[in-house]
Amino acid sequence: MLPALGLFCVQTPGGMMLDLVTDRPSGAAAKAQALAQTGPLIAARGLCKSYDRRRTILDGVDLEIAAGERVALIGSNGSGKSTLLKSLIGLHPISGGTLHCFGEPVDARGSRKQRLAMRRQTGFVFQKHCLVRRRTVLSNVIHGLFGDAGSWRAFSHSLAPPEWRDRAMQALAEVDLADKALERADALSGGQQQRVAIARALVRRPRLLIADEPAASLDPVSGRNVMELFTQLCRDHGITLLYTSHDMAHAVDYADRVVALKGGKVLFDRPAAQVTRADLKDTFDG
Numbered sequence: 001m002l003p004a005l006g007l008f009c010v011q012t013p014g015g016m017m018l019d020l021v022t023d024r025p026s027g028a029a030a031k032a033q034a035l036a037q038t039g040p041l042i043a044a045r046g047l048c049k050s051y052d053r054r055r056t057i058l059d060g061v062d063l064e065i066a067a068g069e070r071v072a073l074i075g076s077n078g079s080g081k082s083t084l085l086k087s088l089i090g091l092h093p094i095s096g097g098t099l100h101c102f103g104e105p106v107d108a109r110g111s112r113k114q115r116l117a118m119r120r121q122t123g124f125v126f127q128k129h130c131l132v133r134r135r136t137v138l139s140n141v142i143h144g145l146f147g148d149a150g151s152w153r154a155f156s157h158s159l160a161p162p163e164w165r166d167r168a169m170q171a172l173a174e175v176d177l178a179d180k181a182l183e184r185a186d187a188l189s190g191g192q193q194q195r196v197a198i199a200r201a202l203v204r205r206p207r208l209l210i211a212d213e214p215a216a217s218l219d220p221v222s223g224r225n226v227m228e229l230f231t232q233l234c235r236d237h238g239i240t241l242l243y244t245s246h247d248m249a250h251a252v253d254y255a256d257r258v259v260a261l262k263g264g265k266v267l268f269d270r271p272a273a274q275v276t277r278a279d280l281k282d283t284f285d286g
């Protein structure tokens with residue numbers, strides 16, 4: 001039995017802090033291990049995507065994301081941000097270029113096996129949190145295990161094995177909602193529901209968290225709280241974060257790097273601290 005050092009950490013015999021949420025090293029050790037991994041977590045070269053023959057949505061995108069980085073993707077409506085997120089993790093097959101995800105090549109057609117393997121290591125949070133409103137908060141978090149477990153027993157917290165309930169409760173404690181576990185999802189505020197969605201993504205113990213406008217439907221205070229929670233959890237657990245935002249403060253304040261898309265191409269890709277007003281004007285000017 002390893003000694004517990006807090007709610008989510010134990011210490012291994014070798015002295016390393018182990019994270020109970022992700023089963024990987026935690027805190028400073030997590031960051032060091034993530035950065036020490038060879039090669040980028042995601043590497044796209046000349047990535048193209050069309051939904052039909054008439055229009056190219058992504059046009060030769062080059063993008064590398066290292067393990068442990070936090071990257072914000074910005075751009076005007078229709079610039080291709082969501083399409084890029086979905087293409088990078090195999091939810092949409094790419095139309096051209098090369099893509100490596102978690103060190104594995106993803107071919108243009110992307111086999112089902114590849115896509116499933118990628119999804120297993122990825123958590124998703126969307127603007128509309130897509131919770132099952134009538135189910136409990138705990139059941140909703142357990143639903144996050146569906147992909148791994150592939151079982152009808154992830155349908156309800158009362159049918160789930162104790163181990164899954166424990167994992168879900170750990171994730172709920174991470175977002176400070178353990179006391180709401182048995183409430184109906186639709187009894188929570190919008191900000192709380194988004195935190196449940198984050199717990200549902202975390203319960204998968206992801207290496208990569210993809211968030212598409214995670215704070216867009218929240219008021220300014222709840223939005224900042226959700227962004228702070230995201231970045232803190234990713235830092236603590238060594239999770240790589242890629243998110244989109246139309247709020248430039250969210251992009252610049254919470255990311256290491258900002259990537260701007262315009263007309264399906266990368267307009268700029270630079271450290272968040274170096275993004276200027278002129279960059280933002282170029283990004284959004286027609």
Ligand SMILES: Nc1ncnc2c1ncn2[C@@H]1O[C@H](COP(=O)(O)OP(=O)(O)OP(=O)(O)O)[C@@H](O)[C@H]1O
Pocket residue numbers: 051057075076077078079080081082083084
């Ligand atoms: N499944 C789809 N089938 C066909 N066209 C699509 C599909 N999804 C997106 N598109 C088109 O691709 C273009 C880029 O859409 P996308 O959602 O990637 O942009 P976005 O930058 O995320 O926009 P927003 O900021 O409004 O969310 C749009 O013109 C959209 O209509």
